[in-house]
Amino acid sequence: MIHKILFKYHFFMAIIKDFKFNFCHSNSYSDSVILLKKPLVVYYRHLNDFAKQQLVKDIIFNNIKEAETPVVINFSSKDKEKKSKINTLLDSGEIKSDLKKNKIKLKKKYRNKIKLDSKNISFEQNFVQEDDHLDLDVAKSLKLSKSKKKYKIEKKYDYTDNQAKQKDKLLNKQIVLDKHLTIKKLSDKLCIPEAAIITWLFLQGISVTINQVVDLKIATKVAEHYNFHVIDSENIVVSYDKTTVDVNQFLSESLHQYFQRPPIVTIFGHVDHGKTTLLDSILKTNLVSKEIGGITQSIKGYEVNFEYLNKEEKIVFIDTPGHEAFTNMRLRGAEITDIALLVVAADDGLKQQTIESINYILKRRIPYIVVINKIDKIDVNLDNIKQQLTEYNIIDKAWGGDSTIVEVSALKSINLNLLLSAICGLAKTQNLQASNLSYAQGSVLDSYLDKKTGTVATLIIKDGILKIGDIIVSGNLYGRVKNIVSSDGTKLFKALPSAVVDVWGFSINPKAGWKFKIVSDEKSAKIIIGQNQELYKDNLSISNVLNTRVMFSNYQEEKNVKIINIILKADTQGSIEAIINSVANIAQKKVQINIISTNCGFISSNDLEFAVASKSIILGFNVGINSSLNQKVKKLGIVIALFDIIYDLLDYIQNYMLSLVDPEFDQQLIGKAKVQTVFKINKGLVAGCLVNYGKLKKGSKISIYHNQDLVHEGLIDSLKRLKDDVDEVSEGNECGVMCSSYQSWRSFDIIEAYELIEKVKVL
Secondary structure (H helix, E strand, O other): OOEEEEEOOOOOOOEEHHHOEEOOOOOOOOOEEEEEOOOEEEOOOOOOHHHHHHHHHHHHHHHEOOOOOOOEEEOOOOEOOEOOOOOOOOOOHHHHHHHHHOHHHHHHHHHHHOOOOOOOEEEEOOEEEEOOOHHHHHHHHHOOOOOHHHHHHHHHHHHHHHHHHHHHHOOOOEEEOOOOEEHHHHHHHHOOOHHHHHHHHHHOOOOOOOOOEEOHHHHHHHHHHOOOEEEOHHHOOOOOOOOEEEHHHHOOOOOOOEEEOOOEEEEEEOOOOOHHHHHHHHHOOOHHHHOHHHOOOOOEEEEEEEEEOOEEEEEEEEEOOOOHHHHHHHHHHHHHOOEEEEEEEOOOOOOHHHHHHHHHHHHOOOOEEEEEEOOOOOOOOHHHHHHHHHOOOOOEHHHOOOEEEEEOEOOOOEOHHHHHHHHHHHHHHHOOEEEOOOEOEEEEEEEEEEOOOEEEEEEEEEEOEEEOOOEEEEOOEEEEOOEEEEOOOOEEOEEOOOOEEEEEOOOOOOOOOOEEEEEOOHHHHHHHHHHHHHHHHOOOOHHHHHHHEEOHHHHHOOOOOEEEEEEEEEOEHHHHHHHHHHHHOOOOOOEEEEEEEEEEOOEOHHHHHHHHHHOOEEEEEOOOEOHHHHHHHHHHOOOEEEEOOHHHHHHHHHHHHHHHOOOOEEEEEEEEEEEEEEEEEOOEEEEEEEEEEEEEEOOOEEEEEEOOEEEEEEEOOEEEEOOEEOOEEEOOOEEEEEOOOOOOOOOOOEEEEEEEEEOOOOO
């Protein structure tokens, strides 16, 4: 059997004397096939020349077929416009002459011989992956499409093939639904046609379109209708074993130099358990005093140097907010961290966000250290905290477990060196390495709009080196790095792995949580952007989900829902995300919130005009408004509210929603009276009554019964005692009652008087 190696998109020439073999070389991109013992497919689009040369030597020396005359087939296009024409170059003169007569036959012959085994190593950009279905893709790629129609057929085939694969995975009929999603996304998850789902929902009285977002209750009912078992995402054990290997790991160490990078340590814990105070004590700073409201409201990075085993070690700390609104920030911290610090207050124990953090850590199998803080306080029971931790299988080493628990006092700097030593020791066991030659890659922690300098992205580098002038790609955005500033405000020419830096270079704010990487040139960046365009186009923003969602509760009881339009301005993307997440958790059965615009930066004149056109209120978080616009705000009558603490902003939204809720009342019986006689005056009929229970009050609601049948409901407009107007008449007294909306009084009618007590408004 003939085995081959296929090189795509790039060319280079290498002479291997031992085998007297030459790679074909041309001035255009070429595709060559070499006969090998073992089949390998190599995409080396982003390898440098030395790496290509070394890789080729390794593969050929170990795998090339021992033949007297090696055969090289060049499938390069001679004419770019005529891609279907193939040139075949052979060393043998006889074959060459025959080929001139029968090009088509030879082309088909060698094409048919290309059949790779199932195990192929694919070098694509910066990673290697195993592909069991590469045979079909390679065979298709050699035969170029001749018309748009054929291209569409192949795309359709790929789509149906992917659906078939997805159906195979769903044979067990289990599915995880953990967020709002569109009908189209739900259809993809269930492998059920959109039309079928829309039709079934319509028959249930729920009218939706393909792009509308449904809540979890509706999505769950649809899944259950099609016999799916909806399971909780928390019960899923996520495997983080890499199915792909980075190209840097595949190449030999002679191509890349590795060094020990600093550990990234993320601090988790409930609000007010002393996370920032702990950092202050370690960094010898006063960060707490700079935090508005005494709480952390953004994700930040800090670096500290510590002497461990007579060697200076660097540790990078990531401080996460503890407030429940910042769930996504804590999740991002869990995704990028090497070591987790779980801070628990000795006087408070395990709380909601503590348990949430424990779930993050255990689910992702993150190495962790538990820090019991505030041990300097009187009457704290440390054993009780450790006992609570055992419920989550976190057992101290002193108790026979495998978890490291360090008892500290951040306020009095007790046992801080012990904690730092534990972090360094745990980092050594992780063997954290990075390359100093590869392009940088990592994650976007946050982004914001600087009034003077423009869009700024806060990045954390996981591998490689970031330099000024690099082309950076994130999501469907790219730009050139213009400026790099470290976490302590120092301007840098380059940033090393594990560094947290602010970068100027994007024209638009990248989303917090997006991955980023550096590429060699703008052409490569545009290719990646093109590939990512559809992916990020379908990625619904949470504000869109909030505005367009269809809720099951709205179909259970028909009510007139009022709508608030909000324009939200905040300092960072992370703040916007946290606010919208919190707003999404507010009950909206009576008042619906529509966030029609979200942006970073100060409130501008355009925002005011947009607010007038859309009848919106403007909410600002950690931003301001130019004093020159104050007069315009008063003139236009726009509601603007500015906040610097997220608690206050959320309270304002809830109170504003409550102000739009129609009042509801409870009726409380306060008295009964019996009509003795009826007489007429100029204003109408008056009922002469005897109060036999409680009292009658002017303005109170009354129900009038005749022979135990309710005949009218109204209000007491006038109440007289003898000839005097009075506000109320108590039990045992006679009075005259007049109700302008009722003129059919009869003797022996029964009057029941009620006092209306307004209910507490709820959403």
